[in-house]
Amino acid sequence: MNNKTKSVNRFRDMIEVFRCPHCKGSLKVVDEKSLKCANKHTFDFAKQGYVNFMTRSTNSHYDQSLFEARQNIIMESELYTPIHKEISKVINTYMNSTIYPLLLFDAGCGEGSHLQKILNECNTSALKGVGLDISKEGIIMAAKKYKEQSWIVGDLANSPIAAQTFHVVLNILSPSNYKEFKRILVPDGLVIKVVPRPNYLKELRKALYGDTENNSNKNVEIVELFKKHFYLKEVINLSYQQTLDQKEVNNVMHMTPLSWNSKKTDVGASINSISEITVDLDILVGFKK
Numbered sequence: 001m002n003n004k005t006k007s008v009n010r011f012r013d014m015i016e017v018f019r020c021p022h023c024k025g026s027l028k029v030v031d032e033k034s035l036k037c038a039n040k041h042t043f044d045f046a047k048q049g050y051v052n053f054m055t056r057s058t059n060s061h062y063d064q065s066l067f068e069a070r071q072n073i074i075m076e077s078e079l080y081t082p083i084h085k086e087i088s089k090v091i092n093t094y095m096n097s098t099i100y101p102l103l104l105f106d107a108g109c110g111e112g113s114h115l116q117k118i119l120n121e122c123n124t125s126a127l128k129g130v131g132l133d134i135s136k137e138g139i140i141m142a143a144k145k146y147k148e149q150s151w152i153v154g155d156l157a158n159s160p161i162a163a164q165t166f167h168v169v170l171n172i173l174s175p176s177n178y179k180e181f182k183r184i185l186v187p188d189g190l191v192i193k194v195v196p197r198p199n200y201l202k203e204l205r206k207a208l209y210g211d212t213e214n215n216s217n218k219n220v221e222i223v224e225l226f227k228k229h230f231y232l233k234e235v236i237n238l239s240y241q242q243t244l245d246q247k248e249v250n251n252v253m254h255m256t257p258l259s260w261n262s263k264k265t266d267v268g269a270s271i272n273s274i275s276e277i278t279v280d281l282d283i284l285v286g287f288k289k
Contacts, residue, residue, distance in 0.1 A: 003147055007049030008032055010150050014128065017103065017165040021053050021158045048143040050151040052136065053160035061257065062135045067111040069254035071141065074113035079242045079277065086236055087192055088121035090285055091168060094190055099126065105166040105184065106131040107156055108174025112142030115149065115170065156180050168192065178229040185288045191230055192285055195222050199239065199280035204258050207271045219282055230286030239280045249274045
């Protein structure tokens with residue numbers, strides 16, 4: 001069975017969680033190749049197994065090389081392992097283990113590695129993952145690499161997700177749409193948002209910009225906004241240093257937007273002396289009010 005056929009079967013099994021982004025109507029699988037609503041809006045399954053629900057064109061700095069660097073550092077190093085372990089612990093602690101399937105939505109999943117790592121850590125067949133990103137390049141990579149999850153190209157502002165269908169929403173170092181998160185979560189659904197603290201990747205900022213300063217008040221504002229939309233159960237701070245080799249440091253640099261605005265002409269040379277990277281993050285854990 002090829003990847004496209006497997007994807008068709010996965011989408012059919014959970015078809016009620018998707019909706020047409022044009023008319024908001026329900027969808028059904030047609031001819032083993034498409035999703036179609038009653039108004040005949042049609043979304044084809046790509047050969048890699050993903051579905052593109054975008055209704056407008058987009059431009060993005062996030063290209064294949066960025067996603068390759070991101071996938072390499074997440075999957076092949078231990079840089080983000082403590083985060084994956086902590087998030088999986090939160091899911092296992094707060095979610096009802098008798099729910100099947102337990103649906104997890106990664107909003108802004110990129111190339112899917114964070115979602116896959118978290119599912120691996122949770123290690124339960126009850127948990128089913130769906131990843132959405134506005135970048136087609138990222139979703140293509142996710143669908144090629146992680147063939148047991150469902151991947152969609154889509155816009156959170158015009159979501160192809162039906163109301164009250166997901167038990168958990170993940171939002172890892174990515175923009176949020178709290179109104180949308182509340183709409184798609186089941187009652188008492190869990191939302192997990194990961195945001196950077198002031199020292200996150202401070203070595204790269206120092207190498208590229210000559211300083212390590214960051215806005216320490218920004219996290220306070222993020223937490224307060226989060227609390228306006230969700231019941232904040234806890235804030236978990238993760239702060240640690242990880243030793244990396246030069247290839248890994250290069251991957252971290254290429255996966256972030258930090259180098260885009262750097263005025264240094266030789267970005268590579270500016271990071272050659274880095275052998276350790278600081279991870280400094282808050283994990284906000286909340287429930288739908």
